[in-house]
Amino acid sequence: MTTPTTASTWEQLSEIAQKHTPARRVRRPGQSPSTAPIPSSLHKLPPDTTPPVLLYRDTNSWCPFCERVWFALEEKQIPFETEFIDLSNKPKWYTDLVPTTLVPAAKIEGQLVYESKDILLALEARFPSPSLLPEDPEENAVARQWVEDAETNGFRNLAYKFLRETPTDADELANLQATFEASLDELEQTLGKYPGPYFLSTFSLVDIMYSPHLDRLAANLPVYRGYQIKGNPRFPRINAWFAALNERPAYHRVKSDDTTNNLLLRRRFGIEPTGNALPLNTADSNAIQYRAEAAERLSDNHEVAIADIIKNSGVQALAVDGDITTVKEAVDLHLRLLAEYLIHGDSAPLPGGRTGGKNSIETTISAVGAIALAYVRNRVCAPRDMSAGAATAFRAAVDQVLASLY
Ligand SMILES: N[C@@H](CCC(=O)N[C@@H](CS)C(=O)NCC(=O)O)C(=O)O
Structure with missing residues (x-):
């Protein structure tokens, strides 16, 4: 088996993926490869209207306190905007604005509230229905x-x-x-x-x-x-x-997945796992809506994802005589094969690598593919890049495609 040199184009992949999932996000400029979920209630607002709530939250959607507020906004179907704050480099206007300098904070009809608990109570006071506090x-x-x-x-x-x-x-x-x-x-x-x-x-x-x-x-x-x-x-x-x-659907929109949570603890806090930090809960990984969502996110965000892989995964070391073109094409090809596999499952063409006799360019292409896939497997982060269900499906698909390589 040799690696197919063609796969569907990103446009074709995106079109098919979109047919199978309503999940849409927007790319966040300058924060590659992350994306931002569109609040499920935004359509309730007339066009060109400012939502009543502005949520300040962390760029990576890792913060559990921000998740609380997001969860309530989704449960209560309150249209909101999000401003992402880079916690490793907080802008001065933010630290001037919020006395604790922490996230989350929110402006509710222009009024600043901070501390997740106080934001939750303020949302409840201003938007009492549906209520998240008992009537009795x-x-x-x-x-x-x-x-x-x-x-x-x-x-x-x-x-x-x-x-x-x-x-x-x-x-x-x-x-x-x-x-x-x-x-x-x-x-x-x-x-x-x-x-x-x-x-x-x-609830x-x-x-x-x-x-x-x-x-x-x-x-x-x-x-x-x-x-x-x-x-x-x-x-x-x-x-x-x-x-x-x-x-609860709102919970699925805001939660992260186990692998994200486990990788994060090692990366952010330097804690060493005693077990496997990458086990997959595969229960959801075959659901077409999650696979399609993952393919849709990858297709829509492929340019920034590829740039991130080139910059940070180590594939640059495989540039041929200083020329990165082959490497870039190999990354692009393997990501398209991954998207194809997410959409079509086992009937999709898989990259091959099991037979010997590859020439050196073919070997480089496979090696780049393996590095790129391994990198995105652990780089994807829910809910920052896609929902937890989609991220689980994404990782499971990467494992399958990787297994076909060598
Ligand atoms: N008690 C606060 C805790 C918020 C909090 O600790 N936020 C963290 C992110 S998870 C933060 O802003 N960290 C940035 C920093 O410490 O400078 C709340 O409930 O809102």
Whole structure:
């Protein structure tokens, strides 16, 4: 099998992919290869109208506190604009504007609010329907208290201590684990106080306060501490809560995927995994809407993706006599083959590499393809580049295409 030298054009790929997915994003200039999701409620605004909310959030969509606000905006179907703040180089106008200098912050009809909890409460006050706080006054008071508690009960600190501290002996680690488990037991108890899977009798701000953090922990702890929350019989209510969240479309728009969360912890915080940081949850990877979304994002963003690969993956080292043309073409070809595979599955042409007898240009093309594919597999980031479901499908497809190479 040799690598096909032709695949569909990007225009053809984009057209077919778009037929199978409604997901659209916009490219963010200068922040390659990232994209920005279009709020699902933007169409509700008459053309040329400024949305009532402006959200300031992190460029990479990694921040769990920003995710809380985004989750509420999507649940409440509030049209909003986003301004992305580069946290490694915050603009002066932002640090002048926001006293804490942190993200998220928001302007709600021109009025600045910061701190995720306060933004959530301000959105609730200004856009009461659909409500994310219970109507019943007594339950409403409990809800407000639990929103406060989520910030002050120390759950997050205990969790991150267990995850990130590097204890010198096993006893210390066991203690960190026991303290964290006790705090999960408390959440388990709290979840049992009202009927149904959520903290209160309906989905509410309390669920939103916890979800980005519990999601990250459920992804990170198995890989970094060998500890499972999901599937752990000690926490049936927390598991039922995850299952209920999973039914909410807004959650799927804003959440990140496990691999993104696991790679991030290593890259950003330098923590070494004890297990495989790249396991794939393949449950969703065959769903056509996710595969098509991944192909659509790749097609739409291919120019910046290719530039990023050329600059950062190491393929430049394979330039022939200082000429990068072949390398660029090989990257482009393999990404198109990937998009093709996402759309057509096993009936798509795959790059080949198993037979010997390649000439040196063919060998270079395969080598560039392998490097480029390996790079994008770990470079893709949800929800920054595509939804979590699409990113999972994307990685699974890369694995298949890579497996055909050598
Ligand atoms: N209590 C704040 C926490 C926000 C926060 O810690 N944001 C982080 C990003 S996850 C940040 O802005 N970091 C930038 C910095 O520390 O300079 C909230 O709930 O909004």
